[in-house]
Amino acid sequence: KAGVTQTPRYLIKTRGQQVTLSCSPISGHRSVSWYQQTPGQGLQFLFEYFSETQRNKGNFPGRFSGRQFSNSRSEMNVSTLELGDSALYLCASSLAENIQETQYFGPGTRLLVL
Amino acid sequence: AQTVTQSQPEMSVQEAETVTLSCTYDTSESDYYLFWYKQPPSRQMILVIRQEAYKQQNATENRFSVNFQKAAKSFSLKISDSQLGDAAMYFCAYRSAWGQGGSEKLVFGKGMKLTVNP
Numbered sequence A: 001k002a003g004v005t006q007t008p009r010y011l012i013k014t015r016g017q018q019v020t021l022s023c024s025p026i027s028g029h030r031s032v033s034w035y036q037q038t039p040g041q042g043l044q045f046l047f048e049y050f051s052e053t054q055r056n057k058g059n060f061p062g063r064f065s066g067r068q069f070s071n072s073r074s075e076m077n078v079s080t081l082e083l084g085d086s087a088l089y090l091c092a093s094s095l096a097e098n099i100q101e102t103q104y105f106g107p108g109t110r111l112l113v114l
Numbered sequence B: 001a002q003t004v005t006q007s008q009p010e011m012s013v014q015e016a017e018t019v020t021l022s023c024t025y026d027t028s029e030s031d032y033y034l035f036w037y038k039q040p041p042s043r044q045m046i047l048v049i050r051q052e053a054y055k056q057q058n059a060t061e062n063r064f065s066v067n068f069q070k071a072a073k074s075f076s077l078k079i080s081d082s083q084l085g086d087a088a089m090y091f092c093a094y095r096s097a098w099g100q101g102g103s104e105k106l107v108f109g110k111g112m113k114l115t116v117n118p
Helices: none
Strands: A005-007 A010-013 A019-024 A031-038 A043-051 A052-059 A064-068 A075-080 A086-092 A109-113 B002-003 B008-015 B020-021 B024-026 B032-040 B045-051 B064-069 B074-079 B088-096 B111-116
Touching: A005 A086, A010 B024, A019 A086, A019 A109, A031 A075, A043 A064, A043 A075, A043 A109, A052 A064, A075 A086, B008 B020, B020 B111, B024 B074, B032 B064, B032 B074, B045 B064, B045 B074, B074 B088
Parallel strands: A010 A109, B008 B111
Antiparallel strands: A005 A019, A019 A075, A031 A043, A031 A086, A043 A052, A064 A075, A086 A109, B002 B024, B020 B074, B032 B045, B032 B088, B064 B074, B088 B111
16 A cells, blocks of 8 residues: 655745645545654644544644645645745644554655745 | 653664663643654654553564653653664654544654664
8 A cells, every 4th residue: 555645755945935735645544634844843733634624733824724635635835935934844644533543654845945 | 732852862872782762741631642753864754653541561563662651751662672774863752542623633752863883
């Protein structure tokens, strides 16, 4: 079974631009979560989607948004990019059928904002 | 809010020896899950081991085992017979058993870099 895939793997943008990152979960998985990883702040939770509904959100500004499609694929969007948005963005998926599910991570998208 | 602390930013171990990574956490919940994830240079987060808080028995996965002390809120990872491939960042993570709306949000520690010397 294929793992979690994320596209693109690398991205360079300039300040003020916007960016969309994509995450395809493991087949059959219905929950997708997003995390931002930076050297200074470590791994921080962005948001989580289940059955096309956001069921939890981290403490990030409104410039960060996401959505989930009916096939469970998820996208996150960052508008008006700032230098501090440079990070590795990880998504994770799980079956979400019971509370004992494990999350599996994708390889990440590395975003550099110049 | 829950917090996870990994106080040692770096450790090193000789190949074939044993090393223990420490993690403490703070929570007022009684039911939760704890995880150790490994992140090699490829940046892929890989689940190493998980522990359910309601289980008194410590989890074990091959060369990896944990020492879960619920009262002390401590969750250490022991790697036996260390191998070169074990070199990576290791993250301790916490997850509520009954998160908001069924949320599976993970709270991570800052991580610890493990070096394995041949």
